[in-house]
Amino acid sequence: MPPRKSRATSFQVARLAGVSQPSVSRAFTPGASISKEKRDKILAAAKELNYVPNVFASSLSSARSNMVAVISGSLSNPFYSESMQVFIEQFQDAGRQVLAFSVEANRDCDEALMLAMRYPVDGIVVTSASMSSEVVRMSEGLGIPIVMYNRRVVGSNLANVRCDHEEGGARIGRFMHAAGARSFLIVRGDPQGSSSGDRERGFREAVERLGTRGIEDLAGGSSYSGARNAMIRYFGGPAPHFPDAIFAVNDIMAIACADVLREIHGLRIPEDIMLAGFDGIREGQRPAYGLTTVRQPIERMVRETLELLALDGGPIPNGDRKARLIPGDFIPGKTVPGLAAGT
Amino acid sequence: MPPRKSRATSFQVARLAGVSQPSVSRAFTPGASISKEKRDKILAAAKELNYVPNVFASSLSSARSNMVAVISGSLSNPFYSESMQVFIEQFQDAGRQVLAFSVEANRDCDEALMLAMRYPVDGIVVTSASMSSEVVRMSEGLGIPIVMYNRRVVGSNLANVRCDHEEGGARIGRFMHAAGARSFLIVRGDPQGSSSGDRERGFREAVERLGTRGIEDLAGGSSYSGARNAMIRYFGGPAPHFPDAIFAVNDIMAIACADVLREIHGLRIPEDIMLAGFDGIREGQRPAYGLTTVRQPIERMVRETLELLALDGGPIPNGDRKARLIPGDFIPGKTVPGLAAGT
DNA sequence: TTGTAAGCGTTATCAC
DNA sequence: GTGATAACGCTTACAA
Numbered sequence: 001m002p003p004r005k006s007r008a009t010s011f012q013v014a015r016l017a018g019v020s021q022p023s024v025s026r027a028f029t030p031g032a033s034i035s036k037e038k039r040d041k042i043l044a045a046a047k048e049l050n051y052v053p054n055v056f057a058s059s060l061s062s063a064r065s066n067m068v069a070v071i072s073g074s075l076s077n078p079f080y081s082e083s084m085q086v087f088i089e090q091f092q093d094a095g096r097q098v099l100a101f102s103v104e105a106n107r108d109c110d111e112a113l114m115l116a117m118r119y120p121v122d123g124i125v126v127t128s129a130s131m132s133s134e135v136v137r138m139s140e141g142l143g144i145p146i147v148m149y150n151r152r153v154v155g156s157n158l159a160n161v162r163c164d165h166e167e168g169g170a171r172i173g174r175f176m177h178a179a180g181a182r183s184f185l186i187v188r189g190d191p192q193g194s195s196s197g198d199r200e201r202g203f204r205e206a207v208e209r210l211g212t213r214g215i216e217d218l219a220g221g222s223s224y225s226g227a228r229n230a231m232i233r234y235f236g237g238p239a240p241h242f243p244d245a246i247f248a249v250n251d252i253m254a255i256a257c258a259d260v261l262r263e264i265h266g267l268r269i270p271e272d273i274m275l276a277g278f279d280g281i282r283e284g285q286r287p288a289y290g291l292t293t294v295r296q297p298i299e300r301m302v303r304e305t306l307e308l309l310a311l312d313g314g315p316i317p318n319g320d321r322k323a324r325l326i327p328g329d330f331i332p333g334k335t336v337p338g339l340a341a342g343t
Numbered sequence: 344m345p346p347r348k349s350r351a352t353s354f355q356v357a358r359l360a361g362v363s364q365p366s367v368s369r370a371f372t373p374g375a376s377i378s379k380e381k382r383d384k385i386l387a388a389a390k391e392l393n394y395v396p397n398v399f400a401s402s403l404s405s406a407r408s409n410m411v412a413v414i415s416g417s418l419s420n421p422f423y424s425e426s427m428q429v430f431i432e433q434f435q436d437a438g439r440q441v442l443a444f445s446v447e448a449n450r451d452c453d454e455a456l457m458l459a460m461r462y463p464v465d466g467i468v469v470t471s472a473s474m475s476s477e478v479v480r481m482s483e484g485l486g487i488p489i490v491m492y493n494r495r496v497v498g499s500n501l502a503n504v505r506c507d508h509e510e511g512g513a514r515i516g517r518f519m520h521a522a523g524a525r526s527f528l529i530v531r532g533d534p535q536g537s538s539s540g541d542r543e544r545g546f547r548e549a550v551e552r553l554g555t556r557g558i559e560d561l562a563g564g565s566s567y568s569g570a571r572n573a574m575i576r577y578f579g580g581p582a583p584h585f586p587d588a589i590f591a592v593n594d595i596m597a598i599a600c601a602d603v604l605r606e607i608h609g610l611r612i613p614e615d616i617m618l619a620g621f622d623g624i625r626e627g628q629r630p631a632y633g634l635t636t637v638r639q640p641i642e643r644m645v646r647e648t649l650e651l652l653a654l655d656g657g658p659i660p661n662g663d664r665k666a667r668l669i670p671g672d673f674i675p676g677k678t679v680p681g682l683a684a685g686t
Numbered sequence: 687t688t689g690t691a692a693g694c695g696t697t698a699t700c701a702c
Numbered sequence: 703g704t705g706a707t708a709a710c711g712c713t714t715a716c717a718a
Contacts, residue, residue, distance in 0.1 A: 006406070007463075007485045009711055020689045025713060033687060050484025055461045056399040056408065057711035060694045063349070065399065067442075075428035076625075084427075085418035088445045097458070099410075100443040102431045115440070118398045120350075141393025142350045224625070255629065263630045282419075282567070286598065287606045288631040352695055363705045368697060376703060400695035403710045 008049035017045035028053050059120060068309065069116035071101040071109050073128025076223065077252055078281040079296065083127060083149065086302045094306060096122065103129050105222065106192060110135050117142055123309035125149050130192055147308045149301065152194050152323070159308045159322040161301050165195050165278075168294035168328040169202030172247055172276045175292070175330075177210045179337045181245035181274050185234075186217040187227055187257060189249045196222070199249045199278055216243065220253045227253035231260040242267070245274035245336070251284040253277065254291055258335070275335040278328075285331070292333030301326055351392035360388035371396050402463060411652070412459035414444040414452050416471025419566065420595055421624040422639065423470060426492065429645045430468065437649060439465065446472050448565065449535060453478050460485055466652035468492050473535055490651045492644065495537050495666070502651045502665040504644050508538050508621075511637035511671040512545030515590055515619045517553065518635070518673075522680045524588035524617050525556045528577075530563040530570055530600060532592045539565070542592045542621055559586065563596045570596035574603040585610070588617035588679070594627040596620065597634055601678070618678040621671075628674070635676030644669055 010024040017024070019038060026032035027042040046052075059065040068091055075081040088098050099119060101112040109129040116124055117139060124139065127149040136158065139146050148160035176184070184207060189196035204215060218234050220227035227248060235242070242265075248254035254277025261267040261275070269275050277284055280295025304324045308317055332338050353367040360367070362385060369375035370385035389395075402408040411434055418424040431441050442462060444455040452472040459467055460482060467482065470492040479501065482489050491503035519527070527550060532539035547558060561577050563570035570591060578585070585608075591597035597620025604610040604618070612618050620627055623638025647667045651660055675681055 007711095011711080021711090022690085022713075023688065025711095026688090029713085035687060038687085050481050052457070052461050052481070052485070054403075054463055054711055056402050056463055057694090058713065059399050060397075060403060060696085060711080061713035063694075063713095075424065075431070078421075078424075081418065081424040081428065084443075085424065085445065088418070088443050092445065097462075098443045100427075100431050100441045102428065102435065114395065118395050119440075120397055120399055138393050138395070142395070259630045283626050286567075287602045350695095354695080364695090365697080365705065365707095366703090368695095369704090372697085378703060381703085397695055400710090401697060403695080403712090404697035406697095406710075 007054070008046075008051040010051070010053070013042060013045045013049055013051045016049060017042045025053070025058075063120070065120045065122060066095060067097045067099055067119060067121045068311070069099045069101060069119065069121045069124045071103060071112045071116065071124065071126045071128070073103055074105045074223075075102060077250070078283055079250065079252075079279045079298075080127060082281065083298055083302065086298050087125065087305075090299075090302050090306060094311065096311065106190065108132065113139070117144060122311050123147070125305055125309070126151065128193075145309050147305050149305050150195055150296070154194065157322065159317065161305045161308060161324045161326065162195065163294075163296040163301065163328045164325050165198035165328075166202035168278060168330075169199035169204075169247070169249075170206035171202075171294060171328075171330050172278070172292070173203040173206035174210065175332070176245045176247070176274055176276065176336055177207050177212075179245075179270075179274060181207075181243075181336075182211070182213045183243040183245075184212060184215045185243040185246045186215065187220040187230070187246060187248035187253050188217055189220060189222040189253065191219070193222070196249045203247050214243075220248060220256075222250065222253065224252050224256045227256035228260055231257055232264065235260070235265065240265070242273055245276070248275070248277050251277035251279040251281045251291055251293055254293070254335075255284055255289060258289055258291075269335045270337050274337070276333070280329065280331060285333075290334040291331075292336040293331050294328035295331055296328055297326060350397070351389075351394040353394070353396070356385060356388045356392055356394045359392060360385045368396070368401075406463070408463045408465060409438060410440045410442055410462060410464045411654070412442045412444060412462065412464045412467045414446060414455045414459065414467065414469045414471070416446055417448045417566075418445060420593070421626055422593065422595070422622045422641075425624065426470060426641055426645065429641050430648075433642075433645050433649060437654065439654065449533065451475065456482070456489075460487060465654050466490070468648055468652070469494065471536075488652050490648050492648050493538055493639070497537065500665065502660065504648045504651065504667045504669065505538065506637075506639040506644065506671045507668050508541035508671075509545035511621060511673075512542035512547075512590070512592075513549035514545075514637060514671075514673050515621070515635070516546040516549035518675070519588045519590070519617055519619065519679055520550050520553045520555075522588075522613075522617060524550075524586075524679075525554070526586040526588075527555060527558045528586040528589045529558065529560040530573070530589060530591035530596050531560055532563060532565040532596065534562070536565070539592045546590050557586075563591060563599075565593065565596065567595050567599045570599035571603055574600055575607065578603070578608065583608070585616050588619070591618070591620050594620035594622040594624045594634055594636055597636070597678075598627055598632060601632055601634075612678045613680050617680070619676070623672065623674060628676075633677040634674070635679040636674050637671035638674055639671055640669060 014021040026034040276292040284291035357364040369377040619635040627634035
């Protein structure tokens, strides 16, 4: 591969402006000590030569890159694409650029992490998938902070920001039970992901404590198509038996459930069967669905993620400060009948 | 800001392995001439020191960064977030990293472009917003190719990939007319965007040619909430008068229209009123909507965008090859009554 | 305020 | 195949 056409350097600008090369650097550094007239002369020369400073070169000497890596699971789940958007916006506001990676569902993100660590990024956010302890050790050796977003790794003390999935699941469970549901179906998500498991456990324990006639579950694959296919198969018999309520561990699967229940089985929600999801994605809140769910407060979660990265050179949080458990917002919705009393 | 903890360098690895520094570089360069045993020794030393090559430094000498910038409009429009996802995936497959920028709706992207150009990126993709001729000139001076995605800039010869919006709009118009629609409402999008205008024009000319009882239009703001509010206001009178058909220039606004028509006015689609959108986003194809629309073939459009960037050092396309007009896929859907005959 | 000189961590070039 | 040495384009002392 041939190198691209070369760009103008600070030396060329310096020569054209009749100053020294470091002066050019100063002219582009906010707050550097340089006379106004000299700066103007330099900027004019720079414009003439189409010069802009080369971030890679400056980062080499200054040892700061202003870049962060965001490694995300499949962006086809709206929760992750909404999160990615907020990351890009908030990092941009904080004067950082985002190097974006995507990892296929159910694969570990070691490869992406190794790639990211070749860049002198100021930090790495991992929103999905698992990683080996090897890359974690390497990130520590490199001095690059990693924050897990919406994940936790059991048995590690990695910094992480996540919603209180367990309490959120329990909240859904109590709400459905109070609405009269006694038999349940749980549509499970990514078996690797800690979030799915936490939501399921919270839900299960809550309804079991309150009393139930049975809890079944099926693997929904965390995606619309996965859940749709699983539902069609599960209720595919000649006279399918429906539970009182279905809890899908995320909204995109809950939407798939709603579509299957209505289109294929002609059921009304919530009159014939109750339904709830988790995440609070926009699509689930349209009038067509009005999903009962728990919203993950993305803006806040992203903000706390930035805090944990300690990008501005503050102390890197540790101990309790390294794990942020954020309560989700319960949204009653209209796929579970509401009640007068609180739950 | 203090520099981060320093990482191991190739010199330290070289010393530990008892070789010269360039050998370390070779050990990490696929296809470099180095003996297997020496490479193994070096890789072992590297592992011990947590060494990985620094991309910034290597890019400085090799003048290639393997990074591309993607500047996108608001990712809250699913078309753009789906596109961003595909860009990330396809660039990753091509061995490139994506530096992601987001630009607020209705703002030009000069600022983001200037930022991106400070990085020695191999190319820039712009999926939104307008830009000044000044930054275009600068990109040429820097030798960084720019490709517009789903946009064209009138009066410029910037490389661009876009769907045939005009023919797509016309197709929708003919289909609705064939289904019996004679009075129309167009929900317009971003007044800055060329795509919205092209779709609207194609639609308008097609139905005018076929004969109509009137075409009205309103500004939908390109977003769900914008279109929802506009629709509520537009049909807010005591006895609103509805057209035969509504064409929203993108799916996300069409979805908003469907919600307002059904929830607020109790209309059935398509029995009481026809509706169509544009883009073919996943959400519009759920059974709850089954939107009549034109799908933009994102995968193919992204592939052609990569081609135009000529990342592998091939000749940079020019002339006719610089503009790719891709036909959209018409999706009949169920929000316009189907017909036996073609349209 | 300004210029000189010394890095920053790689790859490229060239002998050996 | 391997090692010395010179870039790459910038920032940061340090001196003037």
